[in-house]
Amino acid sequence: MDKKNSKPSLLISFGGNALNVSDPLHAYQKQEFEIARKSMSGVIDLLEREYCKIILTHGNGPQVGQIFLQQELTKHEFPRQITLDICVADSQGRIGYILQNVFDNICRQRGIDRKSFAVITQVVVDPDDPAFNRPTKPIGVYYSKDETNKLKNERGWEFIEDSERGYRRVVPSPVPLEVVEENIFHQILDEGFIGIGCGGGGIPVIKKVNGELVGIEAVIDKDRTSALLAHGLGIDQLVILTDIDGVYLSFKSSKPQLIKNISADQIKAYIHKGEFAEGSMKPKVEAAVEFIKRGGKKAIIANLNALVPAIAGKAGTHITA
Amino acid sequence: MDKKNSKPSLLISFGGNALNVSDPLHAYQKQEFEIARKSMSGVIDLLEREYCKIILTHGNGPQVGQIFLQQELTKHEFPRQITLDICVADSQGRIGYILQNVFDNICRQRGIDRKSFAVITQVVVDPDDPAFNRPTKPIGVYYSKDETNKLKNERGWEFIEDSERGYRRVVPSPVPLEVVEENIFHQILDEGFIGIGCGGGGIPVIKKVNGELVGIEAVIDKDRTSALLAHGLGIDQLVILTDIDGVYLSFKSSKPQLIKNISADQIKAYIHKGEFAEGSMKPKVEAAVEFIKRGGKKAIIANLNALVPAIAGKAGTHITA
Numbered sequence: 001m002d003k004k005n006s007k008p009s010l011l012i013s014f015g016g017n018a019l020n021v022s023d024p025l026h027a028y029q030k031q032e033f034e035i036a037r038k039s040m041s042g043v044i045d046l047l048e049r050e051y052c053k054i055i056l057t058h059g060n061g062p063q064v065g066q067i068f069l070q071q072e073l074t075k076h077e078f079p080r081q082i083t084l085d086i087c088v089a090d091s092q093g094r095i096g097y098i099l100q101n102v103f104d105n106i107c108r109q110r111g112i113d114r115k116s117f118a119v120i121t122q123v124v125v126d127p128d129d130p131a132f133n134r135p136t137k138p139i140g141v142y143y144s145k146d147e148t149n150k151l152k153n154e155r156g157w158e159f160i161e162d163s164e165r166g167y168r169r170v171v172p173s174p175v176p177l178e179v180v181e182e183n184i185f186h187q188i189l190d191e192g193f194i195g196i197g198c199g200g201g202g203i204p205v206i207k208k209v210n211g212e213l214v215g216i217e218a219v220i221d222k223d224r225t226s227a228l229l230a231h232g233l234g235i236d237q238l239v240i241l242t243d244i245d246g247v248y249l250s251f252k253s254s255k256p257q258l259i260k261n262i263s264a265d266q267i268k269a270y271i272h273k274g275e276f277a278e279g280s281m282k283p284k285v286e287a288a289v290e291f292i293k294r295g296g297k298k299a300i301i302a303n304l305n306a307l308v309p310a311i312a313g314k315a316g317t318h319i320t321a
Numbered sequence: 322m323d324k325k326n327s328k329p330s331l332l333i334s335f336g337g338n339a340l341n342v343s344d345p346l347h348a349y350q351k352q353e354f355e356i357a358r359k360s361m362s363g364v365i366d367l368l369e370r371e372y373c374k375i376i377l378t379h380g381n382g383p384q385v386g387q388i389f390l391q392q393e394l395t396k397h398e399f400p401r402q403i404t405l406d407i408c409v410a411d412s413q414g415r416i417g418y419i420l421q422n423v424f425d426n427i428c429r430q431r432g433i434d435r436k437s438f439a440v441i442t443q444v445v446v447d448p449d450d451p452a453f454n455r456p457t458k459p460i461g462v463y464y465s466k467d468e469t470n471k472l473k474n475e476r477g478w479e480f481i482e483d484s485e486r487g488y489r490r491v492v493p494s495p496v497p498l499e500v501v502e503e504n505i506f507h508q509i510l511d512e513g514f515i516g517i518g519c520g521g522g523g524i525p526v527i528k529k530v531n532g533e534l535v536g537i538e539a540v541i542d543k544d545r546t547s548a549l550l551a552h553g554l555g556i557d558q559l560v561i562l563t564d565i566d567g568v569y570l571s572f573k574s575s576k577p578q579l580i581k582n583i584s585a586d587q588i589k590a591y592i593h594k595g596e597f598a599e600g601s602m603k604p605k606v607e608a609a610v611e612f613i614k615r616g617g618k619k620a621i622i623a624n625l626n627a628l629v630p631a632i633a634g635k636a637g638t639h640i641t642a
Contacts, residue, residue: 030404030536066399067411070391077394078387083351086415090388093414094407096441097524101534104501108532117505120417120439180425184438187512193505203418211429213422215351 008236008297009053009189010046010311013226014039015242015304016059019095036102039241042307043194044106047114049308053189055235056099056116057226060091060200067091068140084139084171085203085215092120092199099196116194122180123202123225125218129174136279137173137219142166172218176202176225180213182232189233201225223287231294238291238299239310240284245303246317247285249275259317264292264299267319288319297321329557329618330374330510331367331632334547334608335360336563336625337380340416357423363628364515365427368435370629374510376556377420377437378547381412381521388412389461405460405492406524406536413441413520420517437515443501444523444546446539450495457600458494458540463487493539497523497546501534503553510554522546544608552615559612559620560631561605566624567638568606570596580638585613585620588640609640618642 019036046052067087075081082090096118103116135158143151148159148167159167179185179202185195201220205213223240230238248256249270259267268289276282281301288299302316310316340357367373388408396402403411417439424437456479464472469480469488480488500506500523506516522541526534544561551559569577570591580588589610597603602622609620623637631637 070395070399073395073398074391078391082415086418089414089418090411091414093410093412093417093441094403096414097407097410097443097536100441101443101526101536105533115504117502118441120414120421120441122418122422181438183436184509184514187514188505188508191508193508205422212426215418215422 007050007052009055009234010237010239011055011057011226011230011233011235012043012239012241012307013223014056014058015240016061019058019062019098032098033102036098037106039304040099040103040106042305043103044110044112045308046311047107047112047194048110053192053235055185055189055195055197055229055233057198057222057229058095058099058196058200059222060088060095063094064088064091064200065139072140083215084217084219085205088200088203088219089120092118092197092203095199096120096196103194103196114192114194116196117188119181119184119188119195119197121197121199121202122205122213122215123176123198123220123228124178124180124207124213125174125204125216125220126177127206127216129172131172131174131218135170135172136160137171138162138168139171139219140169142168173221174204174218176220176228178207179225179229179232180205182229185229186233198222198225198229221283221287223284224290227287227291227294227296227299230291230296236297237311238288238296239307240288240299240301241304241307242284242301243304245306245315247276247281247301251275251277251281261318261320264289264319264321285319292319292321328371328373330554331558331560332376332378332547332551332554332556333364333560333562333628334544335377335379336561337382340379340383340419353419354423357419358427360625361420361424361427363626364424365431365433366629367632368428368433368515369431374513374556376506376510376516376518376550376554378519378543378550379416379420379517379521380543381409381416384415385409385412385521386460393461404536405538405540406526409521409524409540410441413439413518413524416520417441417517424515424517435513435515437517438509440502440505440509440516440518442518442520442523443526443534443536444497444519444541444549445499445501445528445534446495446525446537446541447498448527448537450493452493452495452539456491456493457481458492459483459489460492460540461490463489494542495525495539497541497549499528500546500550500553501526503550506550507554519543519546519550542604542608544605545611548608548612548615548617548620551612551617557618558632559609559617560628561609561620561622562625562628563605563622564625566627566636568597568602568622572596572598572602582639582641585610585640585642606640613640613642 162168201222204218299319302310306315522543525539620640623631627636
């Protein structure tokens with residue numbers, strides 16, 4: 001394939017479902033590899049058609065959830081719990097390995113001369129971000145009221161009452177400001193590798209006055225980080241893959257209506273009207289709008305199983321300037 | 322600095338002590354970062370003197386030990402235990418983050434324009450390696466005789482009696498054959514990055530007839546993997562850092578004698594005479610010999626705190642052809 005005649009560059013952001021084992025307690029060993037295989041096959045279908053520069057980003061919900069829970073459950077044996085930035089790093093190693101392994105296996109089997117490459121990614125956030133005063137992202141197990149009081153005192157954790165099942169720890173979800181490894185993604189994209197990174201939105205770090213980067217307890221929205229990286233790399237199209245077919249108006253009504261093509265301004269107006277669910281479709285649409293406002297050519301929100309038709313303009317929601 | 326007048330390229334292999342918290346139960350949060358800072362400072366002292374192409378590899382004993390133990394301790398909550406290849410991947414993410422963060426922080430503070438880059442590394446082993454019939458590497462907690470019988474039946478694990486403290490699971494330690502990400506290390510070295518990888522000897526995978534790579538339960542010796550990668554990349558010097566000053570003859574006698582300069586053939590003869598401890602100095606010396614036999618210019622075994630004098634020829638054991 002001719003690298004010079006390359007098609008639009010893409011950043012594809014995979015939701016948690018790209019790797020998710022729906023019933024982790026009864027899943028068998030290695031099942032995550034099989035699920036990843038389905039997700040990566042779609043990307044390779046694209047590469048089979050044309051030479052594309054591609055970056056893949058991914059969530060880490062189920063994996064970081066298990067890692068964090070195992071910390072909590074073994075706190076008597078390991079009183080020094082690892083911090084949340086380290087939990088995210090662990091999950092990036094795990095998912096990076098799985099995706100890199102599966103991607104390259106499929107390429108070898110189909111005779112495609114491309115190789116992927118997982119990047120451990122740190123992302124700078126602002127310690128003065130208002131999110132640090134108002135933690136909103138629930139993680140870990142459910143606690144009783146009594147337990148939360150104890151943990152508030154012992155560790156300074158904050159909690160919300162969640163879905164009538166009890167209380168869960170909440171952590172801040174600050175705005176991503178800078179992808180520390182952006183230059184690395186840039187280099188490997190130039191070399192023709194498929195970069196994999198920004199797992200779970202990136203390892204959150206704050207930048208001290210002397211330039212030092214220090215890990216902090218937070219969880220960054222992966223789609224906002226994806227939009228930031230796509231902009232920084234001059235990527236043409238941001239593709240956000242999820243488990244529904246695109247962005248719907250009146251989603252919870254009896255007649256939900258799929259948006260096929262829309263301008264960033266129009267969809268922004270729908271955000272303000274409260275059309276999209278908090279913590280679900282809203283942050284995806286916001287990330288898409290942000291990418292377009294900063295000069296991106298197109299943002300697509302589509303079903304995980306419809307990557308090729310989405311890129312061809314035949315599926316998903318397409319947002320342009 | 323002028324990249325063209327670069328000094329010898331180096332692969333520096335850090336022992337577990339480069340990150341090790343001696344008393345993990347009573348260590349405080351983030352202590353690993355402080356210990357890593359000491360280790361990385363030595364590397365940056367070198368870079369301050371001259372432009373070097375450098376790859377860093379590292380052990381993962383304490384980290385993968387904790388990850389593996391947390392699996393075992395939470396087996397009732399998470400019946401689907403992650404396999405050992407995934408444990409290694411988690412530890413590569415964690416240590417990659419710590420080293421990358423600390424290395425870059427020091428460079429920024431000292432005004433050195435270099436950046437490091439952690440690589441999730443898979444390493445191919447042979448499923449017919451005799452090591453799979455004779456597991457020797459102990460991992461995880463101590464078990465009673467009764468528990469080992471149960472786990473032998475349930476999971477097919479093998480055990481050895483260890484240090485009169487009980488029984489421990491043993492896993493195979495096969496010979497590394499190929500660093501899957503070698504080409505990535507090659508590219509990033511060319512770009513001037515400091516590559517960090519092969520954590521814990523690499524994630525062990527076997528290669529199927531169709532070329533597919535599949536993770537397997539084993540632990541690879543990090544120094545053998547380091548020698549393999551150094552050879553593959555055409556690195557000039559392999560530097561193995563540990564917690565003693567070099568290779569000693571009659572190490573356990575009243576008059577241990579530090580070897581300063583020696584040929585690969587001479588030190589190989591000492592291996593055959595049983596001079597070096599199994600699972601400790603012997604595998605390091607073997608890795609050094611292997612590197613020289615395959616064309617490497619020099620292998621150095623030295624103290625973690627003596628990197629700069631070791632490179633200058635003033636410390637450690639220097640092995641040449």
